[in-house]
Amino acid sequence: GHEGAGTVVKIGSKVENLKVGDRVAIEPGVPCLRCRVCREGRYNLCPGMQFCATPPVHGNLSRLFRHPAAFCHRLPDNVDLEQGALVEPLAVAVHACRRGGVKAGSLVLVCGAGKKLLVLALFATAAGGGGGAAAAEYIGDIDDDRLAFAKDNGADYVINVRGLEEPIAAQQIVSAAGGSPDVTIECSGSDYSMTLGIHVNMFLFIDLVEMNPYCVIWL
Numbered sequence: 001g002h003e004g005a006g007t008v009v010k011i012g013s014k015v016e017n018l019k020v021g022d023r024v025a026i027e028p029g030v031p032c033l034r035c036r037v038c039r040e041g042r043y044n045l046c047p048g049m050q051f052c053a054t055p056p057v058h059g060n061l062s063r064l065f066r067h068p069a070a071f072c073h074r075l076p077d078n079v080d081l082e083q084g085a086l087v088e089p090l091a092v093a094v095h096a097c098r099r100g101g102v103k104a105g106s107l108v109l110v111c112g113a114g115k116k117l118l119v120l121a122l123f124a125t126a127a128g129g130g131g132g133a134a135a136a137e138y139i140g141d142i143d144d145d146r147l148a149f150a151k152d153n154g155a156d157y158v159i160n161v162r163g164l165e166e167p168i169a170a171q172q173i174v175s176a177a178g179g180s181p182d183v184t185i186e187c188s189g190s191d192y193s194m195t196l197g198i199h200v201n202m203f204l205f206i207d208l209v210e211m212n213p214y215c216v217i218w219l
């Protein structure tokens with residue numbers, strides 16, 4: 001797994017931001033801090049990133065885990081470790097919704113329901129984005145179980161796009177939702193979702209959460 005939190009049991013001699021006993025949320029992607037995007041401050045896009053649970057890098061679901069101190073974030077007293085493990089998907093969701101300009105009343109197409117914690121965080125963030133009104137979410141996937149999960153947890157509409165050409169799927173989405181989504185948030189890593197976003201959005205804004213080596217627009 002890459003969504004983790006834990007208690008510091010040992011620190012290096014030069015670590016100044018943490019002490020033994022601190023409870024921390026783990027930021028799972030460790031960038032190179034040398035390449036162009038890292039130096040621009042957009043280190044989440046670093047092509048040399050070492051990411052927990054992405055082979056050959058091991059995940060952090062273990063009793064002991066070594067991680068750079070700069071990517072361990074101390075939790076406040078009122079946040080327990082289980083909640084701390086949710087910081088990473090929540091942070092991704094907040095970033096995606098900010099980048100996409102999601103606000104109260106936005107119609108958001110989420111492509112890919114496989115990353116359940118991320119999907120939940122997206123729903124919570126989109127719904128709480130402003131004014132207290134819920135944003136409408138429309139989620140597309142090819143797996144009925146994932147779609148059922150999304151439907152049970154806040155999606156207003158779901159569609160299984162398996163076997164549907166992108167323009168047909170886009171028509172069905174627009175028809176069911178009563179309009180074009182304001183934002184497409186891509187969470188599947190598939191080229192299909194990119195194309196679907198192009199067909200379905202009135203104004204093109206595709207917010208890529210999942211890095212896809214074939215896609216050229218990374219946020």
Ligand SMILES: [Zn+2]
Pocket residue numbers: 031032033034035036037038043046047048049
């Ligand atoms: Zn880098």
